[in-house]
Amino acid sequence: MENVTDTYENLVISPLKKGLLDGIPIAIGYMPVALTFGLIAGSTGLAVSESVLMSMIVFAGASQYMALSMIAVGSTALEIIAATFIVNFRHLLMSASIHERAEKSSKKMRALYAFGLTDEVFAVASTKTPPIKPGYILGTAIMAYTSWVSFTAVGFFAGAILPWFLQESMAIALYALFIALLIPSIKKEGKIVIILALLGGLFHVFFAIWLSTGWAIMFATIAAVSVYELTERFVLKGDVTE
């Protein structure tokens, strides 16, 4: 039975801590976004309890901002819920990809970390070498969530607490994080990562002509992996076995 403790240590405790640590850059990146959300929520007429509850229950930046602007123009609750669904639908793809890369775990565990699968948590977790430990994903999500919820509350009362130069510069945080995740993958796996990322970015520009950001990211991702797969198979006729 000693092995049980060992397994527990290795699978849950230490990956959780590692995830919490790697979640810190997300927490920093969320800070200005959550502060601003809290501030705008207040000026839109939401109570502090409503603003914080939204961050606690929804945990999706873009759709929360969108909800505020829709509330401001008097949209109905159903319209706002439908729009939220549309904006966050892209996570279907990320969830499916994590499913493929994560270590097997109980349904309860998967249901738990699924709640925290924002773009950023997905980005940090999925660039780890598979199989990704469920505890790691959970740790990353918990750190990101804590920042998101607490800075929403802070922002509600004191949105402009950051000095102006930091407010502007912190807008780069999440992009710097994405770059920091991409570069080691490029070093490790080479040009396949560069090509996929370039395709993703270019298709995003293309789809953004007609689509809102959520859908544009989703279709750009599908287009990028499809073009890569088809090119590899039919144009290069390379070795496609893993």
Added chain:
Amino acid sequence: MSMAMFWMIIGMGVVTYIPRLMPLVLLKTENWPAWSKRMLSRVPYAVLGALIFPGIIYVHENLLFGLLGGFVAIILAYIGTPLIVVVGGAIGALSIFTIFF
């Protein structure tokens, strides 16, 4: 808190959770063809590309702002500094840039 607002938030939460949850608990990919698994495992890199570009050039009305931050991040990441240093370094560089220019 108004009841209408409460239920709207719950509704938003449910429709956000569903796409995050469904593939993780329902998909049985064990018997899927290799190409589809391969494509799914490549999703992170395509997503990262789409998340970075073109958003990074719009972080500020001055296009150079995002590009400079991105450049600093690339250098720091390339020399192998931890995530937190890359993020802090990009913020720091842009803070200096904003104060002086």
